[in-house]
Amino acid sequence: MSTHTEHQAQQGREPLDVNTPGLTRFDIVREGARRDDIEIVHYEPQVVSGSKAERRLVRLVAWLFLLSGLAATAFLVVYIWWPWEYAPGRGSDKWYTPLLGLTLGLSLLGIGFGILTWGKKLLPKEVSIQDRHEGAVSPDDRSITGQTMLYMADELGVKRRPLLGISLLAGLAPVGAVAAAPLVGGLISNPHKNNQMFTTGFAPAEGGQKVRLVREDGRPVRPSDISAGGQLTVFPGIEHGISNRHADSPTLLIHLRDEDAQKSRQANERVGHGDYMWGNYAAYSKICTHAGCPASLYEQQTNRLLCPCHQSQFLITDNARPVFGPASRRLPQLPIEVDSEGFFVAKSDFTETVGPDFWERP
Amino acid sequence: MKRRKFDLAAAPGKAAAGVDDRFQVATPLRRLLNKVFPDHWSFLLGEIALFSFIVLLLTGVFLTFFFEPSMTEVIYNGSYAPLRGTPMSAAYASSLDISFEVRGGLIMRQMHHWAALLFMAAIVVHMLRVFFTGAFRKPRETNWIIGSLLFWVGFLAGFTGYSLPDDGLSGTGLRIASAIMLSIPVIGSWVTSSIFGGEFPGTIIISRFFIAHVLLIPALLVALISVHLGLVFKQKHTQWPGPGRTNGNVVGERMFPRYAIKQGGFFMIVFGVIALMGGLFQINPIWLFGPYEAWVVSAASQPDWYVMFLDGSTRLMPAWQINIPIGDGYVIPPLFWPTVVLPGILVGLSTLYPFLEARHLKDYKSHNLLQRPRDVPARTAVGAMAVAFYLVLTLSGANDVIADKFQISLNAMTWAGRIGLLIAPPIAYYVTYRLCLGLQQHDREVLAHGVETGIIRRLPDGRFVEVHQPLSAAQEHGDGHGALEYTGWVVPKKMNRLGALGPAVRGFFYPIEKPVEAPVSPGHPPVEPRPEREEISSGEPRR
Numbered sequence: 001m002s003t004h005t006e007h008q009a010q011q012g013r014e015p016l017d018v019n020t021p022g023l024t025r026f027d028i029v030r031e032g033a034r035r036d037d038i039e040i041v042h043y044e045p046q047v048v049s050g051s052k053a054e055r056r057l058v059r060l061v062a063w064l065f066l067l068s069g070l071a072a073t074a075f076l077v078v079y080i081w082w083p084w085e086y087a088p089g090r091g092s093d094k095w096y097t098p099l100l101g102l103t104l105g106l107s108l109l110g111i112g113f114g115i116l117t118w119g120k121k122l123l124p125k126e127v128s129i130q131d132r133h134e135g136a137v138s139p140d141d142r143s144i145t146g147q148t149m150l151y152m153a154d155e156l157g158v159k160r161r162p163l164l165g166i167s168l169l170a171g172l173a174p175v176g177a178v179a180a181a182p183l184v185g186g187l188i189s190n191p192h193k194n195n196q197m198f199t200t201g202f203a204p205a206e207g208g209q210k211v212r213l214v215r216e217d218g219r220p221v222r223p224s225d226i227s228a229g230g231q232l233t234v235f236p237g238i239e240h241g242i243s244n245r246h247a248d249s250p251t252l253l254i255h256l257r258d259e260d261a262q263k264s265r266q267a268n269e270r271v272g273h274g275d276y277m278w279g280n281y282a283a284y285s286k287i288c289t290h291a292g293c294p295a296s297l298y299e300q301q302t303n304r305l306l307c308p309c310h311q312s313q314f315l316i317t318d319n320a321r322p323v324f325g326p327a328s329r330r331l332p333q334l335p336i337e338v339d340s341e342g343f344f345v346a347k348s349d350f351t352e353t354v355g356p357d358f359w360e361r362p
Numbered sequence: 363m364k365r366r367k368f369d370l371a372a373a374p375g376k377a378a379a380g381v382d383d384r385f386q387v388a389t390p391l392r393r394l395l396n397k398v399f400p401d402h403w404s405f406l407l408g409e410i411a412l413f414s415f416i417v418l419l420l421t422g423v424f425l426t427f428f429f430e431p432s433m434t435e436v437i438y439n440g441s442y443a444p445l446r447g448t449p450m451s452a453a454y455a456s457s458l459d460i461s462f463e464v465r466g467g468l469i470m471r472q473m474h475h476w477a478a479l480l481f482m483a484a485i486v487v488h489m490l491r492v493f494f495t496g497a498f499r500k501p502r503e504t505n506w507i508i509g510s511l512l513f514w515v516g517f518l519a520g521f522t523g524y525s526l527p528d529d530g531l532s533g534t535g536l537r538i539a540s541a542i543m544l545s546i547p548v549i550g551s552w553v554t555s556s557i558f559g560g561e562f563p564g565t566i567i568i569s570r571f572f573i574a575h576v577l578l579i580p581a582l583l584v585a586l587i588s589v590h591l592g593l594v595f596k597q598k599h600t601q602w603p604g605p606g607r608t609n610g611n612v613v614g615e616r617m618f619p620r621y622a623i624k625q626g627g628f629f630m631i632v633f634g635v636i637a638l639m640g641g642l643f644q645i646n647p648i649w650l651f652g653p654y655e656a657w658v659v660s661a662a663s664q665p666d667w668y669v670m671f672l673d674g675s676t677r678l679m680p681a682w683q684i685n686i687p688i689g690d691g692y693v694i695p696p697l698f699w700p701t702v703v704l705p706g707i708l709v710g711l712s713t714l715y716p717f718l719e720a721r722h723l724k725d726y727k728s729h730n731l732l733q734r735p736r737d738v739p740a741r742t743a744v745g746a747m748a749v750a751f752y753l754v755l756t757l758s759g760a761n762d763v764i765a766d767k768f769q770i771s772l773n774a775m776t777w778a779g780r781i782g783l784l785i786a787p788p789i790a791y792y793v794t795y796r797l798c799l800g801l802q803q804h805d806r807e808v809l810a811h812g813v814e815t816g817i818i819r820r821l822p823d824g825r826f827v828e829v830h831q832p833l834s835a836a837q838e839h840g841d842g843h844g845a846l847e848y849t850g851w852v853v854p855k856k857m858n859r860l861g862a863l864g865p866a867v868r869g870f871f872y873p874i875e876k877p878v879e880a881p882v883s884p885g886h887p888p889v890e891p892r893p894e895r896e897e898i899s900s901g902e903p904r905r
Contacts, residue, residue, distance in 0.1 A: 105642075127613060127615075134728060191561075358544040358545065
């Protein structure tokens with residue numbers, strides 16, 4: 001409260017005539033502060049001028065600035081003349097970025113600490129008190145502003161001429177929609193165009209031609225290519241089949257051992273997928289039904305497939321049922337067989353929706 | 363006509379007078395130069411965010427000169443040999459070029475990334491400071507809301523930014539983002555398809571993210587930051603309680619020269635630290651991840667740190683799928699809850715908090731004085747609860763790495779996270795509440811009885827007592843010392859704080875000035891004749 005009364009006292013204070021002869025510059029500064037309701041209550045030099053301490057600080061700041069210049073020069077030298085172009089195994093280019101960072105960092109830190117030391121140690125310490133003027137809201141002013149705004153509304157006469165207001169709203173609402181229309185209309189894209197959410201690259205072509213399973217390099221796969229317990233990522237053997245254009249198509253072809261295959265076949269039959277496997281081979285979508293990452297860590301011993309993004313685990317021998325983690329839906333199975341030339345083909349497309357779940361998935 | 367002599371010394375004054383004639387700036391400028399700012403180290407955390415943002419703008423503009431925001435497929439033929447001949451998007455190829463072909467491009471990229479991480483970290487720490495000291499209370503609720511929005515806009519800026527290189531890691535992140543949008547009930551597939559221009563990944567998303575990242579989001583950030591700073595300026599900064607400090611004044615330094623100089627120096631230091639990090643610490647080595655391919659991912663795929671809590675919440679979520687048996691059937695996938703609903707709740711809770719607290723305490727007054735966290739145990743404990751919640755989620759975002767490094771079962775880590783998420787926050791609440799009360803009590807104790815001196819005295823009747831140095835002057839009547847009132851600020855608890863230590867000798871390696879003669883310690887207990895020493899020599903209690 002004491003400062004509050006002090007402030008009251010300042011209100012009644014005679015302003016100092018700044019043209020009075022004999023005033024120091026600090027007197028004028030303090031008078032200026034007072035006119036802004038700021039009282040400089042404490043102002044004390046931290047170093048005695050001409051003292052050893054002052055000279056030492058000045059030297060320190062000067063050194064910091066010079067160090068900064070030195071580091072900046074070093075930066076330029078490195079930037080221009082250091083062999084920077086990447087070449088495997090040469091090595092000196094490896095030091096380019098660290099050296100740039102070191103020299104640039106040092107030069108900036110030099111300026112920074114120099115300025116800080118200058119400001120913190122060489123300038124006088126002060127304590128000033130400024131009034132917040134928060135209680136200075138005048139009810140009169142509020143009332144005047146409010147009345148002015150109401151007066152403006154009166155002059156417009158919306159109340160007396162309701163047709164104006166209604167027609168304005170009715171006219172402007174579509175104008176507002178016009179602003180949104182091109183954005184929405186331009187961006188909107190039907191997710192069910194070409195049934196794209198429910199098909200993958202394995203859908204048989206127009207003539208019923210079955211799609212081959214191919215490796216990452218485009219070669220088709222024979223049963224003998226995968227040893228028991230092994231697995232291989234396969235793609236639809238169509239144009240752009242091995243690219244992000246068919247991001248839903250990557251599939252894991254697994255050669256199960258006899259007993260696991262037996263279990264897997266029984267599980268398949270339980271859900272009506274009796275003919276989806278070919279021999280001991282089964283193919284499951286690699287795209288996790290949770291968030292769409294590739295579920296790519298296959299544990300041979302337990303026949304579990306783990307998605308490294310959120311740790312959903314799928315039990316391959318039980319129709320790739322999710323057994324742990326946040327996934328709630330099994331990985332879709334691709335029905336496969338071997339064509340007359342001995343290569344794997346997809347009998348049909350996946351019979352369940354591939355990829356992360358969404359509202360209208362049946 | 364005689365040519366008037368040009369007076370160099372008077373020129374600046376004349377120029378200034380000319381400017382003031384036209385724009386009348388002298389009075390407002392004086393007010394600005396004189397504006398008083400309170401000083402405390404914790405008031406500088408927000409500045410780190412501001413300064414990182416400036417570095418982000420500078421380095422970001424540089425990067426746009428070389429980045430090609432296009433998903434057109436190209437065959438890489440640059441100098442990084444292991445990827446030569448690989449088909450990849452133009453965005454990834456140009457990001458590789460920034461790292462390998464542009465002189466100094468890699469340090470700019472790394473500085474940009476480090477500055478982004480620092481920006482988000484500074485926002486979070488600043489927000490914790492504002493929360494725990496009660497700086498969000500009336501009249502500053504608006505600025506609290508803007509601050510929370512800045513976190514989420516910064517989050518978007520970060521996510522769109524690290525998706526741009528289109529490398530193996532960021533593409534996986536983008537894939538997850540598309541799945542998150544897909545999971546929204548009713549409109550999910552339409553939203554996703556509209557944003558990606560068709561099925562994931564499409565061919566347009568990088569260009570759209572680019573314009574969002576370099577124009578829309580920065581513009582929003584600049585606008586929000588300007589209003590944030592403008593309000594701090596208008597409403598004046600809060601201050602800690604202390605001698606002469608009231609709710610109605612600001613005690614500190616005038617903005618010029620000392621305060622502004624310190625800010626300038628601090629900016630240079632933040633800039634310098636970012637430069638050091640960008641040069642010396644590798645971050646996001648995209649050339650090791652390869653281009654994004656939908657069928658490739660590696661273990662330990664983690665997003666930037668500020669996204670990890672969402673990754674963690676996704677990992678911990680049980681597989682609860684909601685089926686709606688109408689027509690063909692509809693689905694709400696489990697992904698929806700931790701990635702859309704949870705952030706929604708967090709935004710709502712954080713923006714509403716100032717109003718909830720004011721309503722709960724029926725406190726509608728303006729507060730310009732900060733509170734020490736210990737003095738408001740309930741709020742501090744709620745904050746600790748939120749921090750515990752966030753930490754469990756963030757750690758769970760890396761639970762596969764923890765499981766791997768510490769040889770723990772992955773499933774055990776997930777379960778630990780699920781259970782931890784439920785019990786860690788209440789424990790944090792209880793412990794913090796008790797800690798606050800304990801600290802409060804100790805403050806009051808010191809104010810009433812004085813500072814512990816560490817001197818043990820044996821009384822004539824054999825009891826041992828510790829000598830306390832009272833903080834108040836001895837009362838005139840009676841022999842005790844009056845208890846002091848708690849003022850909401852630090853209570854000295856060590857004799858050194860009372861000047862019991864001699865004045866420090868100035869100089870780092872050798873004294874630069876002759877040290878002043880150390881005064882006799884004022885903390886020395888009242889002088890009494892030294893008690894007989896032999897009394898305690900036996901070690902056996904005397905009866």
